[in-house]
Amino acid sequence: MSVGPSAAGPDPPDAPPSEPANPFRLIFRHRVRILDFLFRNSTLFFAVGILAILGTFVLVLVEGSKEPILRYGLNFVAGSTWSPNQAIFGALPFIFGTVMTSALALVFAVPLSLGIAIFLSELAPKWIAEPLGYIVELLAAVPSVVFGLWGLAVLVPFMRDTVDPPLRSVNAAASHAIHYPIPLFAGSVIGQDVFTASVILAIMIIPTISAISREALRAVPAAQREAALSLGATSWEATRISVLNYARVGIVGAIILGLGRAVGETMAVTMTIGNSDSIPNSLFGQGQTIASLIANEFFNDTPGSLYVSAIIEAALVLLIITLVINIGARLLVWRLVKGAGGPVE
Amino acid sequence: MVEGALSHEDPRPTKLRVDGLSAFYGPKKAISNVSLDFPERTVTAIIGPSGCGKSTLIRCLNRMHEVLPGTRIEGRVLLDGEDIYDGDPVSVRRRIGMVFQKPNPFPTMSVYDNVAAGLKLNGIRDRARVDAAVIRSLKQAALWDEVKDAIDGPGTRLSGGQQQRLCIARALAIEPEVLLMDEPCSALDPIATAKIEDLIFDLRKTYTLVIVTHNMQQAARVAEFTAFMYLGELVEFDRTQTLFEQPKQKLTENYITGRFG
Numbered sequence: 001m002s003v004g005p006s007a008a009g010p011d012p013p014d015a016p017p018s019e020p021a022n023p024f025r026l027i028f029r030h031r032v033r034i035l036d037f038l039f040r041n042s043t044l045f046f047a048v049g050i051l052a053i054l055g056t057f058v059l060v061l062v063e064g065s066k067e068p069i070l071r072y073g074l075n076f077v078a079g080s081t082w083s084p085n086q087a088i089f090g091a092l093p094f095i096f097g098t099v100m101t102s103a104l105a106l107v108f109a110v111p112l113s114l115g116i117a118i119f120l121s122e123l124a125p126k127w128i129a130e131p132l133g134y135i136v137e138l139l140a141a142v143p144s145v146v147f148g149l150w151g152l153a154v155l156v157p158f159m160r161d162t163v164d165p166p167l168r169s170v171n172a173a174a175s176h177a178i179h180y181p182i183p184l185f186a187g188s189v190i191g192q193d194v195f196t197a198s199v200i201l202a203i204m205i206i207p208t209i210s211a212i213s214r215e216a217l218r219a220v221p222a223a224q225r226e227a228a229l230s231l232g233a234t235s236w237e238a239t240r241i242s243v244l245n246y247a248r249v250g251i252v253g254a255i256i257l258g259l260g261r262a263v264g265e266t267m268a269v270t271m272t273i274g275n276s277d278s279i280p281n282s283l284f285g286q287g288q289t290i291a292s293l294i295a296n297e298f299f300n301d302t303p304g305s306l307y308v309s310a311i312i313e314a315a316l317v318l319l320i321i322t323l324v325i326n327i328g329a330r331l332l333v334w335r336l337v338k339g340a341g342g343p344v345e
Numbered sequence: 346m347v348e349g350a351l352s353h354e355d356p357r358p359t360k361l362r363v364d365g366l367s368a369f370y371g372p373k374k375a376i377s378n379v380s381l382d383f384p385e386r387t388v389t390a391i392i393g394p395s396g397c398g399k400s401t402l403i404r405c406l407n408r409m410h411e412v413l414p415g416t417r418i419e420g421r422v423l424l425d426g427e428d429i430y431d432g433d434p435v436s437v438r439r440r441i442g443m444v445f446q447k448p449n450p451f452p453t454m455s456v457y458d459n460v461a462a463g464l465k466l467n468g469i470r471d472r473a474r475v476d477a478a479v480i481r482s483l484k485q486a487a488l489w490d491e492v493k494d495a496i497d498g499p500g501t502r503l504s505g506g507q508q509q510r511l512c513i514a515r516a517l518a519i520e521p522e523v524l525l526m527d528e529p530c531s532a533l534d535p536i537a538t539a540k541i542e543d544l545i546f547d548l549r550k551t552y553t554l555v556i557v558t559h560n561m562q563q564a565a566r567v568a569e570f571t572a573f574m575y576l577g578e579l580v581e582f583d584r585t586q587t588l589f590e591q592p593k594q595k596l597t598e599n600y601i602t603g604r605f606g
Binding site: 125126221223224225226227228229230231232233234237241242245246248 | 407409412414435436438439442443445446447449450451452453454462463466467512515516519
């Protein structure tokens with residue numbers, strides 16, 4: 001692209017010819033038109049390419065899982081027994097594991113991330129906010145297998161020895177008090193369980209949610225904050241009634257991106273969740289998510305076998321879950337914007 | 346340059362007194378040793394060319410200057426004789442309201458909730474009381490007739506001029522004693538501007554108003570007193586008519602006759 005000094009000359013490329021034909025200019029003008037054409041159509045091509053990729057996804061997954069879909073129908077998503085040896089494929093434990101670990105990760109991550117984002121954008125002095133913000137963004141880019149290794153080496157023993165036992169005692173005491181077993185922190189503690197997997201998911205999505213929320217908070221005009229302060233709001237009240245409200249669409253977007261990462265996260269979960277094919281009976285139980293199931297079991301059999309086809313169907317279910325989450329998020333954002341009367345100006 | 350020139354000539358008591366005020370952004374001095382008195386229930390305009398420090402001055406009057414990092418002030422600002430810089434900025438701002446250059450209603454809130462926002466911050470939750478205050482403020486801001494049927498609709502659906510009156514209503518709802526307006530019409534068209542000016546004229550019966558404006562005609566129309574600032578200093582402060590017709594300073598005369606600025 002030779003948009004050099006000649007392009008910055010007094011005669012813009014598509015101005016009407018006002019001077020005697022200069023062959024160089026004519027060629028140049030012509031070239032710009034060709035580049036424009038190529039630029040416009042190549043971007044169109046890539047945009048359509050995205051749709052094609054999504055379509056191919058669905059096609060390949062449906063094609064690959066035709067046999068179990070026809071054979072098991074809805075039992076595939078409703079059945080809770082996964083026994084490849086007996087040709088029984090009920091994926092409910094993995095759907096449950098995926099939804100539960102992701103939801104729990106959000107419960108842990110959202111308040112912390114918002115706290116980080118508010119601190120970085122509203123409260124921290126610049127010399128802290130800038131390096132810290134950079135580190136948060138860096139953490140969002142750490143490969144998940146690294147988180148998984150750290151999870152195995154540090155988080156699993158920490159949860160097993162320090163966090164889980166007191167939770168277990170409290171749970172036991174509460175169960176005793178209401179004469180009903182509370183299925184949260186019960187059972188034997190080995191550290192590799194759905195609770196630990198949820199915690200590591202939370203740690204992994206905190207950088208994503210806080211970095212994007214911080215951008216949303218930064219985009220709030222200073223006048224919004226000053227409007228609240230001038231009514232006699234304290235610093236926290238100004239953040240709550242003006243800044244957080246104004247940025248809420250962006251914050252919802254950040255949470256959805258974090259949720260998307262949690263739902264699809266594979267490596268770190270596989271390394272910490274304990275990998276059991278049944279529905280855990282407490283947070284200390286072992287489980288699987290769809291993603292960890294695929295990672296663990298895809299190469300257990302030959303391609304084309306019923307077992308592998310069932311795993312492909314699980315992948316299809318994961319894709320559908322992701323799409324449902326994204327559509328839900330769109331609807332939520334749409335409602336927020338509509339209720340708010342759109343952004344100012 | 347001028348020491349509270351009019352506090353003795355005007356029969357009304359001084360509501361707000363600025364005493365030797367200087368304001369800084371980091372090392373940069375934005376206003377320098379300004380002293381003037383704002384009599385109760387009057388409109389005082391602050392005029393001057395861009396960058397003269399008029400917005401900084403008005404932001405010092407309810408401690409909004411210090412919201413920006415690296416800022417500080419010297420001198421005193423006395424509200425009914427008490428220095429507003431002793432103690433808590435939050436309680437000062439509940440007594441001295443502010444309207445900004447661009448309308449800034451809370452976009453996620455309805456018209457009603459915008460006006461009620463300050464009341465809720467002050468812990469007033471009694472529905473009847475809030476209702477009454479919202480209606481009173483909207484009427485005072487001359488907006489009630491235009492929005493009474495859309496009071497639960499979003500504030501950002503209103504026109505720019507209506508949004509600015511909504512912001513005035515929001516400021517009036519907590520019954521401040523002083524209302525500061527920082528170029529309240531600079532983002533508005535002439536018709537909306539005229540409505541705000543009428544409103545300012547009415548509000549001085551109840552409130553002490555300070556208005557920053559780059560529009561000299563506006564100062565002449567709405568203000569009883571006018572202060573002229575230049576390069577961070579108060580050049581002249583007098584009755585508006587006197588200041589415009591018989592300015593005492595050459596600088597003032599040059600400015601109001603359009604020789605610079």
